[in-house]
Amino acid sequence: MLRKRIRLPQGNYDGNRVYFLTFCCQARIPHFKAATRATWVIQELTEHCRKHRFLVHAFCVMPDHVHLLVEGESLESNLIRFVSSLKQKTGYAFKQETGEALWERSFFDYILRNDREVDGIAGHIWMNPVRKHIVDEPASHPYSGSFTIEWPPQARPDLEWKPPWKKERRSV
Secondary structure, three states: OOOOOOOOOHHHHEOOOEEEEEEEEHHHOOHHHOHHHHHHHHHHHHHHHHHHOEEEEEEEEOOOEEEEEEEEOOOOOEHHHHHHHHHHHHHHHHHHHHOOOOEOOOOEEEEEOOHHHHHHHHHHHHHHHHHOOOOOOHHHOOOEEOOOOOOOOOOOOOOOOOOHHHOOOOOO
């Protein structure tokens, strides 16, 4: 049986692009309900972002899936290599510990086409634990945040501030 290709041509995953990603746990088992596992996957994400040159503008680790809003930091940034490496390393370590698969085979991606989309996607990611009745407000979820902006956000009306995705960059 042939598997349906869900990826765009490779060139769409290179360079300074912004992506909304979702990785689901195998069979949607809530492996990240345990604080140690949720914290571990965030630590692995931090390491892989540095290694593969990606910025994480928003993330949320839910019990059975992970949402990310990432941006390639350089022309050499490659989303497929980044995701494959992250899932392979965490999946292997998890299998060694538990004997079970951690991730579904693939992942969902959406390439953002303009800065206006970024605010909405970041909000969507941070609101996920609120929508699922895990917390009452986004900043209360201990496994969500950002590696590029202050989290939880603090009201600072006296400062002129722009999130990183609002700063000038090459067009997508």
